[in-house]
Amino acid sequence: xxxxxxxxxxxxxxxxxxxxxxxxxxxxxxxxxxxxxxxxxxxxxxxxxxxxxxxxxxxxxxxxxxxxxxxxxxxxxxxxxxxxxxxxxxxxxxxxxxxxxxxxxxxxxxxxxxxxxxxxxxxxxxxxxxxxxxxxxxxxxxxxxxxxxxxxxxxxxxxxxxxxxxxxxxxxxxxxxxxxxxxxxxxxxxxxxxxxxxxxxxxxxxxxxxxxxxxxxxxxxxxxxxxxxxxxxxxxxxxxxxxxxxxxxxxxxxxxxxxxxxxxxxxxxxxxxxxxxxxxxxxxxxxxxxxxxxxxxxxxxxxxxxxxxxxxxxxxxxxxxxxxxxxxxxxxxxxxxxxxxxxxxxxxxxxxxxxxxxxxxxxxxxxxxxxxxxxxxxxxxxxxxxxxxx
Amino acid sequence: xxxxxxxxxxxxxxxxxxxxxxxxxxxxxxxxxxxxxxxxxxxxxxxxxxxxxxxxxxxxxxxxxxxxxxxxxxxxxxxxxxxxxxxxxxxxxxxxxxxxxxxxxxxxxxxxxxxxxxxxxxxxxxxxxxxxxxxxxxxxxxxxxxxxxxxxxxxxxxxxxxxxxxxxxxxxxxxxxxxxxxxxxxxxxxxxxxxxxxxxxxxxxxxxxxxxxxxxxxxxxxxxxxxxxxxxxxxxxxxxxxxxxxxxxxxxxxxxxxxxxxxxxxxxxxxxxxxxxxxxxxxxxxxxxxxxxxxxxxxxxxxxxxxxxxxxxxxxxxxxxxxxxxxxxxxxxxxxxxxxxxxxxxxxxxxxxxxxxxxxxxxxxxxxxxxxxxxxxxxxxxxxxxxxxxxxxxxxxxxxxxx
Numbered sequence: 001x002x003x004x005x006x007x008x009x010x011x012x013x014x015x016x017x018x019x020x021x022x023x024x025x026x027x028x029x030x031x032x033x034x035x036x037x038x039x040x041x042x043x044x045x046x047x048x049x050x051x052x053x054x055x056x057x058x059x060x061x062x063x064x065x066x067x068x069x070x071x072x073x074x075x076x077x078x079x080x081x082x083x084x085x086x087x088x089x090x091x092x093x094x095x096x097x098x099x100x101x102x103x104x105x106x107x108x109x110x111x112x113x114x115x116x117x118x119x120x121x122x123x124x125x126x127x128x129x130x131x132x133x134x135x136x137x138x139x140x141x142x143x144x145x146x147x148x149x150x151x152x153x154x155x156x157x158x159x160x161x162x163x164x165x166x167x168x169x170x171x172x173x174x175x176x177x178x179x180x181x182x183x184x185x186x187x188x189x190x191x192x193x194x195x196x197x198x199x200x201x202x203x204x205x206x207x208x209x210x211x212x213x214x215x216x217x218x219x220x221x222x223x224x225x226x227x228x229x230x231x232x233x234x235x236x237x238x239x240x241x242x243x244x245x246x247x248x249x250x251x252x253x254x255x256x257x258x259x260x261x262x263x264x265x266x267x268x269x270x271x272x273x274x275x276x277x278x279x280x281x282x283x284x285x286x287x288x289x290x291x292x293x294x295x296x297x298x299x300x301x302x303x304x305x306x307x308x309x310x311x312x313x314x315x316x317x318x319x320x321x322x323x324x325x326x327x328x329x330x331x332x333x334x335x336x337x338x339x340x341x342x343x344x345x346x347x348x349x350x351x352x353x354x355x356x357x358x359x360x361x362x363x364x365x366x367x368x369x370x371x372x373x374x375x376x377x378x379x380x381x382x383x384x385x386x387x388x389x390x
Numbered sequence: 391x392x393x394x395x396x397x398x399x400x401x402x403x404x405x406x407x408x409x410x411x412x413x414x415x416x417x418x419x420x421x422x423x424x425x426x427x428x429x430x431x432x433x434x435x436x437x438x439x440x441x442x443x444x445x446x447x448x449x450x451x452x453x454x455x456x457x458x459x460x461x462x463x464x465x466x467x468x469x470x471x472x473x474x475x476x477x478x479x480x481x482x483x484x485x486x487x488x489x490x491x492x493x494x495x496x497x498x499x500x501x502x503x504x505x506x507x508x509x510x511x512x513x514x515x516x517x518x519x520x521x522x523x524x525x526x527x528x529x530x531x532x533x534x535x536x537x538x539x540x541x542x543x544x545x546x547x548x549x550x551x552x553x554x555x556x557x558x559x560x561x562x563x564x565x566x567x568x569x570x571x572x573x574x575x576x577x578x579x580x581x582x583x584x585x586x587x588x589x590x591x592x593x594x595x596x597x598x599x600x601x602x603x604x605x606x607x608x609x610x611x612x613x614x615x616x617x618x619x620x621x622x623x624x625x626x627x628x629x630x631x632x633x634x635x636x637x638x639x640x641x642x643x644x645x646x647x648x649x650x651x652x653x654x655x656x657x658x659x660x661x662x663x664x665x666x667x668x669x670x671x672x673x674x675x676x677x678x679x680x681x682x683x684x685x686x687x688x689x690x691x692x693x694x695x696x697x698x699x700x701x702x703x704x705x706x707x708x709x710x711x712x713x714x715x716x717x718x719x720x721x722x723x724x725x726x727x728x729x730x731x732x733x734x735x736x737x738x739x740x741x742x743x744x745x746x747x748x749x750x751x752x753x754x755x756x757x758x759x760x761x762x763x764x765x766x767x768x769x770x771x772x773x774x775x776x777x778x779x780x781x782x783x784x785x786x787x788x789x790x791x792x793x
Binding site for chain 1: 467
């Protein structure tokens, strides 16, 4: 009996010790998991680079006595060098395996072969096939100055003279810049934008420097840029069943305000920096807010009622801008559209129809405009919003 | 025995099944044929509703490669993101084109004399509404003066105008007076009719893509007007002819011929709604009755005044064709002399007969019985040369005793 109690006591102590150890291990596991979750959860700040410094930087542009071209910020390559790929993949992992702490994850916007899953902004592969398929960003190999467009169509006459032309008329990059990407993505070395936490308040909305996808609207003081919510995979998985992690773009009410809508943190206004003539409530007829439109509106809420009311399920092929981004911080919340009038929350914007970089279609459209048919049993393209013409 | 019977039964069953299968095949085949015919027939009814590639008619920014495409109009950007204005789409440079080969738009203005359509004394008159060729190339008596900056040489305002300008009326440059200049509402009417400012020409009559304070009907070119009777705002009314004062709740009702009477016969033509009006009334008669005549009266209502002391003092319209005095002999529909029908309810297509009848509501003479809507080879936009009518056709179609 005593022996029995002794044995029980010993086993109990052993059990408790093991249980205590197990608890500690479990706690450590939970903390570690939580740490890794916070580090690599898709909602974690995406624009802020993670991984080994040597993935991107070289201190002296020299290794083993072999020198390489120097780049600003000591980067190994320029924008295109890093964001290009010789295969069809559109997310590249540098320095290790996907998910490893030392690995850097890079969105690819320029594939040499046709990309398998182009990202939300499109892919410059297409502009190399046809100059009307994309922005002719100078610096991308095999991309040259557009022969059809001497300057950006719809360029605002007020956007300066020859000094502004390199960015607002062409895409050569600003003075002293080494590539045209920086005409739009105002990567400023001093701000170290690739290393800036773009969501310091953890509300999922990028609403301060380095701005949504490094899109800065005002390159003079004060620093103003585009607001948005950044898809964790740049919408690479958009064709996957149940996918809903869409980018969300800031829209601002242009009704009753300056048609140019200058520096209002919206995506459309950013585009208007070069294409203002096509923008906002310019060219409406019969007075403000009234029909007819003389150029397709942007920066305007979807009309309530009528054919637009049927655009209720968000279609990533025709994204809308949101006046209020706070309701779209979770992927699941991004699946609906509400057409509620010119001053409503969901707006048509430039990117509703166009890609930012390049697409398989003329005019950088998201679809082949010449193949969109009215009243002929077709769907998609223009008919996503203009449902009455199906 | 049983085996034999069973075999026979099986055999019969096989035959039955084979026949049944054949029957199914036959019925399927017939169903297919009927379906094809139905679809073909149906498609013939769907014509004003635009079908085709958006870029045939629209440009999003009036810009392509930094300039405009050569086939676009050069005065853009145009409303509704169109590549051209009305006439830009509905004009052909030759005389033989009646339908635009790309967009399918009916041609109302040929730059050469139309060589198609119903003819009178050897002169072809284009589609049902006529053609603006003659008013532009012969003289202003042969059509409505829709061309901007080209007022009528003879008429200061629409003859028979019922809604002449007054400070408290429509305002200057009223569509009801002229069609060659943009409308500008008077100060007092601007809050009501200001949405019509700038309208002229084609859009003085065709309230196409209108935006109305009463109902925001737009995109009428995309409206489903498969009808067969087009009699609602949802269908864009007959040929987009709608009122505005009464709102888009009222417009012209009718049956739209699928090729705008490029081909025509007694059973292949437009049908128009009419409503018998009391004699002595004038101006905007039957404005709420959705008749073709009432629409014309928006500009020519004074001509609607009927009798004085029991006698006609102007030719009647929207009045039943008598069953006596030779009128009863006009029984086979002549698309050169159309009539209005008192009721189109239940009609599935045009009818080949004219049914006069005393006091019972029957077919009526209307403005378009004698006139074209756009233009014709003859003065006063008539369907025939009034100065040569003696013993056949024209007036004589109804006035048979005058042969």
